Amino acid sequence: MSRAGTRTPFDRDRAALWHPYASAGSPEPLWQVEAAEGVRLRLRGEDGAGSDVIDGMASWWCMIHGYRNPVLDAALTEQAGQFSHVMFGGLTHAPAIELAELLVSITPEGLERVFFADSGSVCVEVALKLAVQYQGAGGRPQRQRMLTVSGGYHGDTFGAMGVCDPVDGMHSTFAGLLPNNIFAPRPPSAATATPQEIAVWARAVAALAADNSDELAAIILEPVLQGAGGMFVYPPECLRALRRIADDHGLLLILDEIATGFGRTGELFAADHAGVRADIMCVGKALTGGYLTLAAMLCTNRVARTVSHGAAGALLHGPTFMANPLACAVALASVRLLLAADWRGNVAGINTALTLGLSPARELDVVASVRTLGAVGVIELDRPVDVAEVTRAAMRNGVWIRPFRNLVYTMPPYVCTGADLAVLTRGMVAAVAEVYGDTPGAPMTGEGQ
Ligand SMILES: *Cc1c(COP(=O)(O)O)cnc(C)c1O
Numbered sequence: 001m002s003r004a005g006t007r008t009p010f011d012r013d014r015a016a017l018w019h020p021y022a023s024a025g026s027p028e029p030l031w032q033v034e035a036a037e038g039v040r041l042r043l044r045g046e047d048g049a050g051s052d053v054i055d056g057m058a059s060w061w062c063m064i065h066g067y068r069n070p071v072l073d074a075a076l077t078e079q080a081g082q083f084s085h086v087m088f089g090g091l092t093h094a095p096a097i098e099l100a101e102l103l104v105s106i107t108p109e110g111l112e113r114v115f116f117a118d119s120g121s122v123c124v125e126v127a128l129k130l131a132v133q134y135q136g137a138g139g140r141p142q143r144q145r146m147l148t149v150s151g152g153y154h155g156d157t158f159g160a161m162g163v164c165d166p167v168d169g170m171h172s173t174f175a176g177l178l179p180n181n182i183f184a185p186r187p188p189s190a191a192t193a194t195p196q197e198i199a200v201w202a203r204a205v206a207a208l209a210a211d212n213s214d215e216l217a218a219i220i221l222e223p224v225l226q227g228a229g230g231m232f233v234y235p236p237e238c239l240r241a242l243r244r245i246a247d248d249h250g251l252l253l254i255l256d257e258i259a260t261g262f263g264r265t266g267e268l269f270a271a272d273h274a275g276v277r278a279d280i281m282c283v284g285k286a287l288t289g290g291y292l293t294l295a296a297m298l299c300t301n302r303v304a305r306t307v308s309h310g311a312a313g314a315l316l317h318g319p320t321f322m323a324n325p326l327a328c329a330v331a332l333a334s335v336r337l338l339l340a341a342d343w344r345g346n347v348a349g350i351n352t353a354l355t356l357g358l359s360p361a362r363e364l365d366v367v368a369s370v371r372t373l374g375a376v377g378v379i380e381l382d383r384p385v386d387v388a389e390v391t392r393a394a395m396r397n398g399v400w401i402r403p404f405r406n407l408v409y410t411m412p413p414y415v416c417t418g419a420d421l422a423v424l425t426r427g428m429v430a431a432v433a434e435v436y437g438d439t440p441g442a443p444m445t446g447e448g449q
Contacts, residue, residue, distance in 0.1 A: 036067035053400040056410035063290030066415040075333035088322040095328035111298035116323040120258040120284035121155025123295035131218035137310025151186040153228035187234035202241035213249040220254040223270035227259035236274035258284040266374035289334030294327035350375040357425025366436040378409040393434045399427030
């Protein structure tokens with residue numbers, strides 16, 4: 001205790017903690033969160049200075065309704081007053097039942113059965129296992145590999161890593177431990193793709209599927225937007241092509257909507273852009289409005305029935321905290337809140353504000369491109385971002401962002417006002433301009449509205 005008294009929280013953090021993808025005791029700048037309300041975080045820096053910033057990350061894409069949302073707070077407190085957790089083997093409870101029914105009713109048609117997992121990565125593991133079990137139950141036990149596209153991100157556990165981009169993912173470090181999956185080229189960019197390019201790409205994927213169909217269980221990818229793999233948008237037609245390829249070769253189609261679900265791309269689920277029905281779908285992140293960790297795998301009754309009648313007679317997964325009642329209760333409140341609001345109008349409004357507000361970045365020499373999709377706004381640089389410097393500069397401009405690779409991006413909470421979005425986009429553009437010694441050529445529009 002005396003030791004703690006003489007050291008700052010930052011010293012203590014560096015002595016005892018790991019942060020995501022960080023070295024132990026990393027010298028990276030840190031801020032302590034003192035409070036969070038609505039779309040704002042109150043942060044304290046190592047120099048003792050405090051600042052109120054807009055959270056342009058929505059806590060890594062999940063805090064869609066804002067911090068301390070009264071409806072979500074109430075749902076959580078109410079469930080805590082009943083029971084916070086019970087095992088899900090042999091027991092059930094209203095929050096799980098109601099949430100499962102609601103998810104089935106709002107996800108694309110055909111997805112009728114729900115498995116609750118405790119994080120997105122685990123949800124992907126379950127989806128992969130289900131696909132392999134499905135093939136085994138159908139008399140094709142040798143079909144255990146996955147077909148995916150380059151540039152994807154599906155989580156940090158081994159199965160999920162095995163379908164992340166083979167170069168940018170962590171494949172080289174864990175080479176001996178990762179399953180040997182098949183990687184098709186990344187789909188063409190939505191910004192530039194011609195119908196011919198899409199057709200060429202689809203033929204290449206179809207050839208890979210045909211060559212390997214004896215060993216393939218499923219196709220897995222993120223629909224329309226590849227998130228952590230590079231905030232890359234591709235045409236919905238590519239998804240329709242994959243649906244056909246999957247059907248032609250007896251593969252299941254697994255759509256990972258963990259980042260894209262719940263309105264983020266402008267449709268409730270990104271698969272809705274293409275009108276494609278998945279056999280298996282994963283949702284997470286925004287599912288609980290950012291309050292607790294929970295993910296859900298949904299599958300068709302055909303898949304569920306096949307696996308349940310297979311040799312194992314069961315889906316072989318069951319986490320300790322499966323369908324945690326607190327998480328289910330807050331997720332139920334969050335999804336209901338989303339559906340009760342004009343989410344489509346809100347996301348469209350955010351898109352307009354992001355498009356307008358980020359466009360001055362195009363004038364900066366260091367900027368390679370600016371793009372938006374739904375409530376996602378991306379400034380792509382022509383070089384890797386100096387994360388510490390850009391983060392500091394954004395902080396000075398009232399904004400919390402966490403760039404990666406060559407991307408300065410935002411996935412703001414849906415409850416941002418026009419004024420919040422003006423501060424956010426202006427702060428992002430200013431941060432890039434300040435760090436890369438440049439000033440935007442165009443006047444900032446949308447300010448203070
Ligand atoms: C974040 C993410 C995951 C992993 O979810 P965790 O909850 O971090 O395990 C999987 N797939 C996609 C598309 C994601 O964005």
